[in-house]
Amino acid sequence: MPKLSHVDGKGKARMVDVGRKKPTRREAIAVGTVTLSRDAFDLVRRNQVAKGDVLAIAQVAGIQAAKRTWELVPLCHPLPLDGIDVKLDLDAGRCLVMIQASVRTRAATGVEMEALTAVAVAGLTVYDMVKAVDRAALIGGIRLIAKRGGKSGYSASS
Amino acid sequence: MPKLSHVDGKGKARMVDVGRKKPTRREAIAVGTVTLSRDAFDLVRRNQVAKGDVLAIAQVAGIQAAKRTWELVPLCHPLPLDGIDVKLDLDAGRCLVMIQASVRTRAATGVEMEALTAVAVAGLTVYDMVKAVDRAALIGGIRLIAKRGGKSGYSASS
Amino acid sequence: MPKLSHVDGKGKARMVDVGRKKPTRREAIAVGTVTLSRDAFDLVRRNQVAKGDVLAIAQVAGIQAAKRTWELVPLCHPLPLDGIDVKLDLDAGRCLVMIQASVRTRAATGVEMEALTAVAVAGLTVYDMVKAVDRAALIGGIRLIAKRGGKSGYSASS
Amino acid sequence: MPKLSHVDGKGKARMVDVGRKKPTRREAIAVGTVTLSRDAFDLVRRNQVAKGDVLAIAQVAGIQAAKRTWELVPLCHPLPLDGIDVKLDLDAGRCLVMIQASVRTRAATGVEMEALTAVAVAGLTVYDMVKAVDRAALIGGIRLIAKRGGKSGYSASS
């Protein structure tokens, strides 16, 4: 029967000990979206067409947040990271900002939380920049789409 | 015509100057969800029934993240905060962890980003604790549901 | 009957809301000690006599930690601070480093935790510098000795 | 004759260079206590009996602080950590909250400061939650009780 890795037999929290695991090459890829009103979306798109900074700032915020995951998520391990990519694309049909983050490490534990944190904070940063014109923006669909390395090896989901 | 408050006429980023705004009492309430598999949901529920720590840790992580919003979201102002509430509830029918955060301040700018950040990081913390048993968990529906104070006064959305 | 201010009726954690309290002038003074072996104490004293940096570094670490109290103690409010003093003195008779911190603010809540955090981190910093020569050093006696401002007005204990 | 590792020949501060030391498996265990009034102790115990959050929050605060030791203690090295355990127990006879933290790493330097920092910040967090009902709480007895790995191998003290 499966168990929550972060709680002990009494339901108390614990950090998983990774001291018996060897450092291996690992990667995790996460995605998420910010759904905007048509007006807000058009402003972001116009900024992008004019090569403005909106998406660049959200991208940088996502990269920086990935590095601070262990400060934000209490039971995460501090990890060295080899690389972080954060990408934001616009889907004009659905008024979506689509965010994807991939994080790579050589460590004894995975970087799923780092990739998800990058997506979440990039999304929050987009929200911050449109909130004055769109009170109904929504951040969603934050999930892992691929993971490489570690016990479970490669896996991808759509 | 509406404009993005955080970019100047050339599309370059800027922090909004709030120096001409008076500090007023403000509140923002945000919500979000973590969708779990039935198995993962049952583990969280059982932990909760046994008064385990899973939701308590996520709540604390949300409170702490609200205080660090200005470090995470590049164009946010550092603000004193009067109160932060983060609440997590379980919806067994839909296998959802429902998160709600409300943040209050007396400041020259609002606390929407603080409430949204609390929700996002509480959601990431739940994800972290179930990720070993649920590879398809999803964080979503992060949005503002009410805002009080500031120029636009009270407003609530469902 | 007294209650814990940081838990609700169900025992769940909460941050106290200070939104109805007016900012007032407040101060808190805390103390603590690091007990050293005679050898370690003599090294610290000799460093001090030679106007070395050991106590200066611990003092600075204490000042910096006071400013970060709200990051460390989950239910503390982020506060502006007016002044922080940290002082370290040597008690040769008892081989003690005596630490005292006072913190001042104009805010809606007190700065006891800031003063106590300054003392604790100054003590940890002293410990760090002597640990190679004293495996039995002990940090203790961390407590509040005076508090001014707020509901309860002035009070001092010895 | 012993010397302070963190000061040079002139008494000036320095960070110890660990570049010639190989990473090895290391562990450190530290303890400390918070002494409460009978009333405050009973409130904490009742919260615990009701499976409330007081000790869980202090535990999480301790885990998070261990990870940030290098930010707090100026001459500490930033380290990857394999595992952190923080445990709080109640001693009703003496009205004590007893805190124990163990930290494990594979690194070129030890984790004594990480274990001690976890204890100190867990203690501060307990203090924060009782301070409204107990003005005389005291954090003390913070010391190392065991250390494994590194030059000096295993050792334990009581």
Place this chain on the structure above:
Amino acid sequence: MPKLSHVDGKGKARMVDVGRKKPTRREAIAVGTVTLSRDAFDLVRRNQVAKGDVLAIAQVAGIQAAKRTWELVPLCHPLPLDGIDVKLDLDAGRCLVMIQASVRTRAATGVEMEALTAVAVAGLTVYDMVKAVDRAALIGGIRLIAKRGGKSGYSASS
């Protein structure tokens, strides 16, 4: 005779207490430069002409650093900030990136350090992006050019 405000009569460090000063509107403007090789300068300029991200990232890094000044500079006060502007311009004749930062607050102490920190960190970020192609880049000329508010009122220097 003038004295160092941050040391006491014995030469020991102290944080200036601003508790007797009223919050007033204050601004500080600082500048600095990064001197590049012709090759590196041309790469930055071309990136800028192509509306790439180099200067946008340095700008954001500067804004974020201003908010963290009190964490970096030990005796600085934590302050609420009303606005931060960071601007980077290219001087092709001299192969310079020119950085200017202005910071505004309503507080009991000035924001010179915040403006200077923004300039320094924006400069470090430019350096980071060109360092692979220019081993001789130089960050310099970091100084205050104007200050408004506080005891000394308006002043500007060139």
Place this chain on the structure above:
Amino acid sequence: MPKLSHVDGKGKARMVDVGRKKPTRREAIAVGTVTLSRDAFDLVRRNQVAKGDVLAIAQVAGIQAAKRTWELVPLCHPLPLDGIDVKLDLDAGRCLVMIQASVRTRAATGVEMEALTAVAVAGLTVYDMVKAVDRAALIGGIRLIAKRGGKSGYSASS
């Protein structure tokens, strides 16, 4: 033709992936200066002669900042560090505080930015302590003077 390592083919920011590079022993040495008025310089010198704390605090601030480089410079990697030295010397003839920082690691990427950040923040800290008596202080000359390890091996510049 040389390229900026931190931007992709479209000028967009990216973090360099170091996952294919082996950890090697690396060192970087950076320098910088703070130019003071004669009066301010004399105050610092007198403090130093009296073995006061001014330069010790700046030294500690530099060491601490080196450890936080990856938080400040957005595209830097989080790295374990083996050692950090920061040294401040006085040049009475030119009224200069001369700062030198060397940083050592065993990692897949270099520590130039860590050494430069240490110098910059030590310089800001000196500035902070003299700013009340010297409105025209200037931080400058921040540059790398030597680098060892990594692809390019040893190199030094004057």
